[in-house]
Amino acid sequence: MWFEADELAEIFKGYFPYYLIIALPLFIIISPVNPVGAAHEFPAYRMQHFDLHGVPHGCRSAPVSLEARPLQSWGSSSSTSQRHCLVAPLSSVTPQLLREALGASGNGGTTRAGALLFILPPKGSLTAEEKQKILETEETLLWGQGAIPIPIYFAHHSPQLVAILEDISSSFLVDSRPRSALQALMNAVSANGYQVSVNSGQASPMPNVFVANIQDWNGNNKNAEVLIKNARVIAEALALVMYNLSTEHQIFSNSLGVDPSSLDAWVDYLSSQPRSAQLLASKQNPLVLTLQDAMSRYTKEVKVSYLSPDKRDPEFVFYDITKAIVNVYSVKPAVFDLFLTIAILGYLAAIYAFIQDSLFVLCLDSLSASTNNNHTLYMHVSKPPKEGTPAAQFLQGKLPGHGLEDKLPTIAIVAHYDSFGVAPILKGVANNMYGGSMSVELIHKKINLAEESLAWEHERHSIRRLPAFTLSDLQELAFGSDSNASGVALLLELARLFSHLYSQPRSHPHTNLLFLLSSAGKFNFQGSKRWLEDHLDASDSTLLQVGAGI
Amino acid sequence: MEIMTLFHFGNCLALVYVPYYFTYKYSGLSEYGAFWKCIQAGGIYVFTQLCKMLVLATFFPTDAAGQDGLDFVGEFFKSTVDLADLVGLYLVLIGIPGKGHAKVLTAGVGWAGAELLLTRCLLLWVGARGAEFDWKYIQKSLDSNVSLVQHVTTATLVWLWSRHDLNRSLFPLVVVMLAISNYKPLLMEALAHSIGVGPWVSLLIRAVITLCLGTATLQIYAGLAQTIGLY
Numbered sequence: 031m032w033f034e035a036d037e038l039a040e041i042f043k044g045y046f047p048y049y050l051i052i053a054l055p056l057f058i059i060i061s062p063v064n065p066v067g068a069a070h071e072f073p074a075y076r077m078q079h080f081d082l083h084g085v086p087h088g089c090r091s092a093p094v095s096l097e098a099r100p101l102q103s104w105g106s107s108s109s110t111s112q113r114h115c116l117v118a119p120l121s122s123v124t125p126q127l128l129r130e131a132l133g134a135s136g137n138g139g140t141t142r143a144g145a146l147l148f149i150l151p152p153k154g155s156l157t158a159e160e161k162q163k164i165l166e167t168e169e170t171l172l173w174g175q176g177a178i179p180i181p182i183y184f185a186h187h188s189p190q191l192v193a194i195l196e197d198i199s200s201s202f203l204v205d206s207r208p209r210s211a212l213q214a215l216m217n218a219v220s221a222n223g224y225q226v227s228v229n230s231g232q233a234s235p236m237p238n239v240f241v242a243n244i245q246d247w248n249g250n251n252k253n254a255e256v257l258i259k260n261a262r263v264i265a266e267a268l269a270l271v272m273y274n275l276s277t278e279h280q281i282f283s284n285s286l287g288v289d290p291s292s293l294d295a296w297v298d299y300l301s302s303q304p305r306s307a308q309l310l311a312s313k314q315n316p317l318v319l320t321l322q323d324a325m326s327r328y329t330k331e332v333k334v335s336y337l338s339p340d341k342r343d344p345e346f347v348f349y350d351i352t353k354a355i356v357n358v359y360s361v362k363p364a365v366f367d368l369f370l371t372i373a374i375l376g377y378l379a380a381i382y383a384f385i386q387d388s389l390f391v392l393c394l395d396s397l398s399a400s401t402n403n404n405h406t407l408y409m410h411v412s413k414p415p416k417e418g419t420p421a422a423q424f425l426q427g428k429l430p431g432h433g434l435e436d437k438l439p440t441i442a443i444v445a446h447y448d449s450f451g452v453a454p455i456l457k458g459v460a461n462n463m464y465g466g467s468m469s470v471e472l473i474h475k476k477i478n479l480a481e482e483s484l485a486w487e488h489e490r491h492s493i494r495r496l497p498a499f500t501l502s503d504l505q506e507l508a509f510g511s512d513s514n515a516s517g518v519a520l521l522l523e524l525a526r527l528f529s530h531l532y533s534q535p536r537s538h539p540h541t542n543l544l545f546l547l548s549s550a551g552k553f554n555f556q557g558s559k560r561w562l563e564d565h566l567d568a569s570d571s572t573l574l575q576v577g578a579g580i
Numbered sequence: 581m582e583i584m585t586l587f588h589f590g591n592c593l594a595l596v597y598v599p600y601y602f603t604y605k606y607s608g609l610s611e612y613g614a615f616w617k618c619i620q621a622g623g624i625y626v627f628t629q630l631c632k633m634l635v636l637a638t639f640f641p642t643d644a645a646g647q648d649g650l651d652f653v654g655e656f657f658k659s660t661v662d663l664a665d666l667v668g669l670y671l672v673l674i675g676i677p678g679k680g681h682a683k684v685l686t687a688g689v690g691w692a693g694a695e696l697l698l699t700r701c702l703l704l705w706v707g708a709r710g711a712e713f714d715w716k717y718i719q720k721s722l723d724s725n726v727s728l729v730q731h732v733t734t735a736t737l738v739w740l741w742s743r744h745d746l747n748r749s750l751f752p753l754v755v756v757m758l759a760i761s762n763y764k765p766l767l768m769e770a771l772a773h774s775i776g777v778g779p780w781v782s783l784l785i786r787a788v789i790t791l792c793l794g795t796a797t798l799q800i801y802a803g804l805a806q807t808i809g810l811y
Contacts, residue, residue, distance in 0.1 A: 377595070
């Protein structure tokens with residue numbers, strides 16, 4: 031198949047974009063936006079937003095896309111500012127803090143928070159003084175500041191939100207809590223930042239507002255006993271008045287009396303949802319319908335009257351976006367991805383270090399076959415040598431030098447000496463391998479295990495994962511006497527040459543040479559195979575096996 | 581903004597892809613022209629998964645109520661259907677000519693590669709690029725590394741099981757290891773339920789178990805290879 035997918039992979043390997051290792055971290059460092067992380071969604075209610083007689087009141091803005099900060103960090107450092115959304119549980123807010131956060135003039139400028147997110151306390155957990163504080167806070171919010179230009183949201187209590195708040199508080203607490211430099215560094219790299227985001231447009235006036243007037247409970251504190259007592263007393267008093275009796279009589283007794291459980295049920299139901307007029311402002315609101323239904327069970331006729339403001343000169347205008355989904359994203363600092371990349375690269379390098387290879391094996395075969403003047407030496411490989419490896423260097427004409435004196439790497443030169451031919455022809459092989467009138471070409475042929483015999487000797491070595499190649503004049507293996515007399519001859523000549531070199535200390539190269547003449551080369555290179563079996567383990571420092579088959 | 585999320589995706593992709601590439605390249609598979617054989621193994625993987633899904637859908641209709649506890653027996657039967665994977669691997673091994681490490685590696689890498697593409701890549705593309713940063717993407721990428729080793733081990737075990745010249749005393753060991761590798765997800769879930777280990781710890785345990793299985797299999801394989809003169 032002409033399209034070799036493996037070569038495609040080789041291309042990717044060859045052009046590995048090392049520059050990305052520099053470029054990408056630079057991108058991270060200069061990019062101003064933090065990446066977004068895990069999203070938690072919380073339903074939240076926006077603060078009241080209305081106009082009364084044309085005077086704006088309440089919170090005037092709706093969309094939020096800011097980083098979260100704990101309310102405690104406000105004021106103690108300059109790091110919290112208009113770019114941040116302050117998150118706090120409602121019970122921990124004091125009117126003073128609120129005024130500062132909303133930009134009291136005492137700060138010497140309008141440094142106010144970008145948005146506020148309050149976490150409502152869980153049901154039934156407030157002490158009396160906490161309630162008092164909350165009432166004061168509410169009053170400050172609603173009437174004390176005029177129109178508030180920033181979004182303010184109230185979210186129900188949930189464990190996730192509280193966990194997020196704790197995370198924020200511990201990461202960004204900027205009081206001088208003693209922390210070591212390492213801790214601060216780790217924090218800077220891996221701390222979770224949180225982004226608060228509410229996707230909404232600006233609030234616009236609600237066009238059709240129907241304010242349903244039904245008798246309404248106002249109690250949302252679950253003080254059951256008091257309620258029951260009051261209910262009994264009021265019911266009894268009313269009844270006595272209606273029947274014109276004095277207080278000695280008792281009309282309601284145990285069989286017909288105030289039912290605590292039904293009282294409880296109603297209080298629970300009503301206090302389970304916010305009941306601001308804007309939220310109830312539609313004809314199909316379930317609360318209104320339920321109340322209607324309940325009333326109609328006990329009374330003859332229930333009338334619901336809807337009042338809508340005069341459109342031209344409204345007394346009150348409600349604005350929409352009363353309920354919204356607050357998304358809190360967890361965000362990692364910008365350099366976190368960089369560190370993660372470094373960690374991953376380290377891991378991959380560790381894997382790479384486990385699987386390193388040796389140098390190469392050079393096999394010689396049929397090296398005197400060519401008869402023309404411009405002859406080409408073919409280098410048959412089953413896997414093209416990578417750039418920079420010793421095999422590639424050999425191809426380009428430089429033998430590598432390696433340092434360690436005590437553990438000299440070895441190059442083995444192998445030739446098989448048997449042949450099918452009857453009269454072996456010996457021709458001297460004296461050509462210089464590089465340059466001159468000779469060119470060297472690379473022929474890549476993959477090992478095909480489905481065939482019965484291996485094509486070249488180097489394949490035998492490649493199977494044992496030694497980089498190997500066969501030098502030959504022929505493009506395909508032939509069964510002539512030239513194979514492999516020429517190879518043997520070449521090998522012997524090489525042996526002679528190199529022994530001269532090695533005998534002179536100054537020209538001693540930094541590799542060992544092993545000459546192997548193997549037999550049964552024509553029979554699938556069995557000799558090499560046997561030799562490899564016997565010797566391979568001991569010679570793990572073999573770099574190059576130059577094969578001339580015997 | 582876009583490049584930030586892409587960066588995390590790139591991280592996970594590198595973590596997933598590079599070990600496969602190393603395995604393919606440095607185990608000598610590239611010399612054997614095994615690329616298309618790997619694709620073939622991947623094709624058989626897809627076919628096997630389809631069959632398994634049919635069986636699961638027929639015999640194990642999705643329960644309406646999600647149970648909190650671990651339905652051990654139900655999950656056991658579902659894992660038993662996973663034995664079809666072993667059959668698929670056997671078919672793959674038959675279809676690859678050759679002998680020795682090339683065969684099992686081709687089968688293992690092809691199988692694991694197909695599983696990677698079909699189960700992980702889409703998840704990474706959607707999730708790691710998206711709005712969430714979650715450690716689970718890194719965990720899943722590391723998990724794919726572990727499953728590469730696991731699939732190669734399983735392929736080797738299936739090959740060993742199919743050999744007639746395997747030492748008889750080793751045969752039950754091979755069967756036991758095959759069973760362990762098949763039921764490993766079930767074991768991990770049971771462990772997670774009982775001890776309540778976090779995701780990192782369970783990843784570590786999975787890696788350790790796979791490594792043990794792998795080395796044991798390698799030992800048996802080396803012994804057999806020596807005997808039959810593969811080298």
